Amino acid sequence: MKRVLKLLENDASLGAGQIALLLGVGEADVERDIAAARREGILLGSRSVINWEKAGGDYVTAMIEVRVTPQRGEGFDRVAERIYQFDEVESLYLMSGGYDLQAVVIGKSLKDVARFVAEKLSTLEQVTGTCTHFLLKKYKEGGVVYARPDDAQERVAYL
Amino acid sequence: MSGYAPQISARAASLRPSGIRRFFDLLEERRDAISLGIGEPDFLTPWHIRDSGIYSLEKGFTKYTPNAGISALRAECARYMERRFGLSYDPAGEILVTVGGSEALDLCVRATVNPGDEVLIPQPSFVAYGPVVALAGGVPVPLAMSEGNGFKLTPSLLASALTPRARVLVLPYPCNPTGAILKKDDLPALAGVLARSNILVLSDEIYAELTYGCRHASIAGEPGMKERTVVVGGLSKSHSMTGWRMGFAYGPRELIAQMTKIHQYAIMSAPTTSQYAALTALRDGDTFVESMRESYNGRRRYMLDGLRAAGFSCFEPRGAFYLFPSIRAYGIGSEEFCEKLLLSQNVAVIPGNAFGESGEGFIRICYAVSVENLKESLIRIERFVRQL
Numbered sequence: 453m454k455r456v457l458k459l460l461e462n463d464a465s466l467g468a469g470q471i472a473l474l475l476g477v478g479e480a481d482v483e484r485d486i487a488a489a490r491r492e493g494i495l496l497g498s499r500s501v502i503n504w505e506k507a508g509g510d511y512v513t514a515m516i517e518v519r520v521t522p523q524r525g526e527g528f529d530r531v532a533e534r535i536y537q538f539d540e541v542e543s544l545y546l547m548s549g550g551y552d553l554q555a556v557v558i559g560k561s562l563k564d565v566a567r568f569v570a571e572k573l574s575t576l577e578q579v580t581g582t583c584t585h586f587l588l589k590k591y592k593e594g595g596v597v598y599a600r601p602d603d604a605q606e607r608v609a610y611l
Numbered sequence: 612m613s614g615y616a617p618q619i620s621a622r623a624a625s626l627r628p629s630g631i632r633r634f635f636d637l638l639e640e641r642r643d644a645i646s647l648g649i650g651e652p653d654f655l656t657p658w659h660i661r662d663s664g665i666y667s668l669e670k671g672f673t674k675y676t677p678n679a680g681i682s683a684l685r686a687e688c689a690r691y692m693e694r695r696f697g698l699s700y701d702p703a704g705e706i707l708v709t710v711g712g713s714e715a716l717d718l719c720v721r722a723t724v725n726p727g728d729e730v731l732i733p734q735p736s737f738v739a740y741g742p743v744v745a746l747a748g749g750v751p752v753p754l755a756m757s758e759g760n761g762f763k764l765t766p767s768l769l770a771s772a773l774t775p776r777a778r779v780l781v782l783p784y785p786c787n788p789t790g791a792i793l794k795k796d797d798l799p800a801l802a803g804v805l806a807r808s809n810i811l812v813l814s815d816e817i818y819a820e821l822t823y824g825c826r827h828a829s830i831a832g833e834p835g836m837k838e839r840t841v842v843v844g845g846l847s848k849s850h851s852m853t854g855w856r857m858g859f860a861y862g863p864r865e866l867i868a869q870m871t872k873i874h875q876y877a878i879m880s881a882p883t884t885s886q887y888a889a890l891t892a893l894r895d896g897d898t899f900v901e902s903m904r905e906s907y908n909g910r911r912r913y914m915l916d917g918l919r920a921a922g923f924s925c926f927e928p929r930g931a932f933y934l935f936p937s938i939r940a941y942g943i944g945s946e947e948f949c950e951k952l953l954l955s956q957n958v959a960v961i962p963g964n965a966f967g968e969s970g971e972g973f974i975r976i977c978y979a980v981s982v983e984n985l986k987e988s989l990i991r992i993e994r995f996v997r998q999l
């Protein structure tokens with residue numbers, strides 16, 4: 453199943469038939485693997501990789517360090533859940549080190565994000581502090597390089 | 612000055628431009644074409660390897676190296692050959708670092724061939740063998756491989772070609788353009804025939820890392836063969852390093868010494884930056900090679916299946932990154948087939964006769980391109996043959 457998942461991770465548009473050929477296994481086996489991965493919550497979905505900066509999408513991204521007080525019996529999970537339910541929160545991670553949660557927040561403008569932090573995030577009773585970093589340029593995300601310089605190499609003429 | 616003909620050597624003038632070149636001229640004008648033509652990996656050189664090249668520049672390693680190559684690299688070559696193919700060579704004297712496998716081929720021929728000597732060249736095969744032999748004043752003798760024999764050199768064909776003038780046999784496996792390989796159990800019979808002659812083997816093993824389903828076996832590993840074999844290796848195909856120009860020659864001390872002498876006068880030393888990058892490639896590159904091989908293997912199966920589904924009769928290649936389907940069923944020659952395919956469907960493949968007359972009736976497809984392009988080219992090729 454892992455080899456099927458690896459291929460899908462790189463190209464979600466591959467059909468079971470193509471995957472079967474690429475791996476040298478039966479198509480039915482691939483279909484079974486995919487179905488099982490869905491059922492077991494391993495394959496959670498598939499989406500396209502879009503460079504919004506090029507497409508003219510207007511939005512800003514912020515990485516927000518969040519310090520929280522964990523709750524008895526729930527640890528960080530309860531407060532994490534309260535945070536990630538906001539649509540503005542694109543990702544949320546529990547971290548080791550100098551702070552507890554890292555939230556990636558997307559908004560239409562700096563003001564938008566600032567308002568979200570001030571009004572929604574820092575007012576949660578378990579949140580003891582935040583530190584907001586705005587993202588200036590995306591070089592690579594999810595294994596995909598965004599800011600690639602133009603490929604201008606001349607190629608071999610014979611062979 | 613008009614008309615340089617008197618200034619041009621007869622040997623240079625006698626070389627025909629590569630048959631593939633014409634297609635690239637056509638292709639140049641068609642920017643949106645899908646090219647399955649160039650025999651080159653589609654991966655960039657792994658970053659760790661590039662980084663080593665950059666680091667060597669930072670440290671200021673910008674001078675000539677010893678003629679045979681830096682000793683650390685030759686030592687790493689020896690370890691690599693032992694680890695991967697069970698062949699042992701002494702870094703001091705039996706290994707030469709060259710400017711691509713191309714230079715190693717040229718040096719070996721120049722060091723061993725006298726004017727009029729015959730060099731046996733199984734074909735279809737790499738386009739450079741014949742010209743390199745001709746430039747040395749040798750006589751290229753093509754041996755026609757057939758699909759029926761899996762494009763392998765058979766012991767009987769070899770035996771029949773062993774004239775007293777035959778000095779060198781080029782052994783081009785894994786083979787560009789057919790993808791044929793020689794298995795371990797094909798080798799003893801060939802070695803047996805060779806043992807009865809005085810012939811030297813120039814074994815072009817540039818694709819040795821790209822075999823599917825079994826490990827590459829070198830003729831040099833057969834009893835008595837190492838003493839009369841020059842193995843050509845390199846990083847172009849295995850490590851996606853075509854532009855670095857890193858090749859290696861492995862062979863008997865006396866031969867390597869002669870080759871090194873020519874190399875010293877013609878080249879001086881292989882590119883320094885590339886040698887430091889090569890060190891990392893050979894030392895730490897096995898997992899990269901493994902994952903690239905896996906990726907080619909998937910595309911090999913995908914393309915082979917697609918071509919067969921489109922009606923082609925196609926030999927299953929076990930090496931390199933080429934497919935060599937027959938186009939005889941379509942009643943036109945390979946050049947016409949390729950030209951029409953390019954002009955009507957914008958897909959570039961190479962006519963088999965570019966690799967020798969025995970390649971007529973076939974086309975070479977390089978599948979080292981993205982699955983997306985393979986998918987689209989299959990659709991176009993199928994559309995093309997349906998209207999033939």
Ligand SMILES: Cc1ncc(COP(=O)(O)O)c(C=O)c1O
Nearest residue numbers: 711712713737787817845847858
């Ligand atoms: C069979 C064969 N030998 C040798 C070479 C030369 O490769 P390089 O000089 O890049 O090592 C090639 C390149 O296409 C090849 O296909």
